[in-house]
Amino acid sequence: MDEILEILEKDARTTPEEIARMLKKDVAKVKQAIRKHEKDGVILKYKAVINKELIRDEASDVRALIEVNIVPQKDLGFDKIAERIYSFPEVTSCYLISGTYDLLVVVEGKNMHTVSSFVAEKLSCLEHVRATVTHFMLKKYKEDGVILKHKEENKRIAISY
Amino acid sequence: MIKSVISKVVQDLQPSGIRAFFDLVLGMKDVISLGVGEPDFTTPWSVRESAIFSLEQGYTSYTSNKGMMKLRLQIAHFLKNHYEVTYNPDDEILITVGVSEALDLAVRAILDPGDKVLIPEPCYVSYGPITSLAAGIPVYLSTAKNNFKISPEDIEKHCDQKTKAIIINYPSNPTGVSYTKRELEALKKVILKHNLILISDEVYDELTYDFKHTPFVTLPGLRNNTLYLNGFSKSYAMTGWRIGYACGPKEIIAAMTKIHQYSIMCVSITSQIAACEALQSGRKAVEEMKREYKRRREFVVEGLNSVGLSCLKPQGAFYAFPSIKATGLSSMDFSQGLLKEQKVAVVPGSAFGKSGEGYIRISYASSMDNLREALQRIQVFLRNKTRKIAGMKGME
Numbered sequence: 087m088d089e090i091l092e093i094l095e096k097d098a099r100t101t102p103e104e105i106a107r108m109l110k111k112d113v114a115k116v117k118q119a120i121r122k123h124e125k126d127g128v129i130l131k132y133k134a135v136i137n138k139e140l141i142r143d144e145a146s147d148v149r150a151l152i153e154v155n156i157v158p159q160k161d162l163g164f165d166k167i168a169e170r171i172y173s174f175p176e177v178t179s180c181y182l183i184s185g186t187y188d189l190l191v192v193v194e195g196k197n198m199h200t201v202s203s204f205v206a207e208k209l210s211c212l213e214h215v216r217a218t219v220t221h222f223m224l225k226k227y228k229e230d231g232v233i234l235k236h237k238e239e240n241k242r243i244a245i246s247y
Numbered sequence: 248m249i250k251s252v253i254s255k256v257v258q259d260l261q262p263s264g265i266r267a268f269f270d271l272v273l274g275m276k277d278v279i280s281l282g283v284g285e286p287d288f289t290t291p292w293s294v295r296e297s298a299i300f301s302l303e304q305g306y307t308s309y310t311s312n313k314g315m316m317k318l319r320l321q322i323a324h325f326l327k328n329h330y331e332v333t334y335n336p337d338d339e340i341l342i343t344v345g346v347s348e349a350l351d352l353a354v355r356a357i358l359d360p361g362d363k364v365l366i367p368e369p370c371y372v373s374y375g376p377i378t379s380l381a382a383g384i385p386v387y388l389s390t391a392k393n394n395f396k397i398s399p400e401d402i403e404k405h406c407d408q409k410t411k412a413i414i415i416n417y418p419s420n421p422t423g424v425s426y427t428k429r430e431l432e433a434l435k436k437v438i439l440k441h442n443l444i445l446i447s448d449e450v451y452d453e454l455t456y457d458f459k460h461t462p463f464v465t466l467p468g469l470r471n472n473t474l475y476l477n478g479f480s481k482s483y484a485m486t487g488w489r490i491g492y493a494c495g496p497k498e499i500i501a502a503m504t505k506i507h508q509y510s511i512m513c514v515s516i517t518s519q520i521a522a523c524e525a526l527q528s529g530r531k532a533v534e535e536m537k538r539e540y541k542r543r544r545e546f547v548v549e550g551l552n553s554v555g556l557s558c559l560k561p562q563g564a565f566y567a568f569p570s571i572k573a574t575g576l577s578s579m580d581f582s583q584g585l586l587k588e589q590k591v592a593v594v595p596g597s598a599f600g601k602s603g604e605g606y607i608r609i610s611y612a613s614s615m616d617n618l619r620e621a622l623q624r625i626q627v628f629l630r631n632k633t634r635k636i637a638g639m640k641g642m643e
Contacts, residue, residue, distance in 0.1 A: 244272050
């Protein structure tokens with residue numbers, strides 16, 4: 087991966103000026119490269135990683151992983167039906183998976199009831215959806231490479247040779 | 248006459264003038280520390296996990312004095328693959344409690360009372376004291392006038408009948424200076440001419456940024472004179488495990504092993520098992536850390552120069568060694584002032600010998616957030632200093 091992306095993936099707040107300094111590159115060149123990544127859709131968005139375990143977020147208190155079995159459509163495979171599913175705002179992630187089921191869908195909702203009714207009323211009754219299995223998430227430990235706990239304390243002594 | 252409790256040799260050891268400053272730092276809260284001589288990464292998880300597993304399995308015993316054969320074999324393989332150096336794991340490799348112990352064993356194994364050891368300065372703090380403790384005489388060569396690089400002429404000038412060895416550390420703590428193959432060749436000639444034993448502390452070898460690190464021992468003709476010292480602390484972020492190794496001619500390794508078996512017995516088995524795992528699976532982590540350090544280096548060096556502390560670009564390790572001479576302060580006063588006024592901790596250059604006076608050591612083994620904030624505070628500190636001086640001049 088390009089080093090600019092590596093830096094931004096670690097900390098999206100790093101300014102083009104700082105990146106230029108770190109990589110010994112021209113600021114204009116760095117800005118241009120970032121713009122190109124944005125335009126090409128390589129960089130999609132800049133966002134904060136929030137530990138939702140620590141806040142009571144009304145809109146997304148409950149999460150479920152849903153295994154979805156589907157009947158692929160002629161000529162379109164899984165993509166068309168996947169699109170119909172991931173377009174629901176309740177769906178936060180959607181993956182095509184090998185193995186005993188086809189799509190892994192992550193759904194967020196206010197409570198168990200909203201998630202269940204989404205599955206019962208929206209997801210399961212979609213044409214081509216054969217079956218679903220819903221797993222409610224109990225606790226998150228790590229997400230996207232970030233361990234979700236309080237900031238780690240510094241364990242090094244403050245000065246040494 | 249009342250007998251003194253403490254031996255003469257130890258009494259004569261220069262007490263570290265910097266202890267009080269260290270205590271001051273340790274006693275203060277919310278300090279941004281750029282004074283740390285170790286990685287800010289944690290040991291890779293696979294390494295920690297292997298140590299935990301070994302404890303569960305009951306690996307809690309002594310090992311052979313020289314260290315586990317498995318580890319010595321792996322080190323031999325690694326050196327062969329990485330640097331094309333061949334060492335026999337049977338009798339040319341010794342596992343030590345960090346490079347610190349290897350250094351101590353080396354001087355104790357080779358020195359007779361009154362033998363001299365050349366030590367380029369500024370240097371890591373232990374080189375002089377371990378030499379004195381082994382009844383040798385440290386001879387310091389200042390490198391301050393030569394951009395902190397040792398010159399063959401300097402070595403030549405300081406060699407006499409009693410000169411037995413030279414301790415070279417590259418990339419260097421505290422300066423970050425390293426040597427290209429060509430520069431090493433030039434040093435080799437004079438080392439061979441005076442038949443010096445070369446104690447080569449290469450613990451920062453993996454953190455070399457601008458060219459490929461060349462171990463001294465790979466230069467033809469040096470093998471019989473060279474002790475190659477390295478460890479796991481810096482490259483694998485394993486400082487607290489205290490594990491390193493010495494490789495060299497079997498006569499010297501045998502002599503070092505003799506001392507090691509009586510004073511240490513063997514390195515902790517848990518650390519040895521962890522080191523095996525580090526060599527097996529830690530390479531990716533080493534590369535990642537190196538890339539990160541390299542970026543921080545550029546950031547910090549340019550930052551220091553732009554706030555007015557002139558700083559050469561270090562070629563390795565994770566230290567910048569800027570000059571603070573423009574401020575007119577001693578390195579101790581500068582460091583104390585910066586700590587008290589801006590809560591940023593650095594190590595005064597004078598801690599690393601007389602020729603480090605006028606410089607400070609800044610460790611960039613710290614997060615980008617810390618480095619950013621610290622550079623800003625240093626700038627404020629310098630601005631306040633110039634304002635004060637200007638104010639005083641105005642009153643005259």
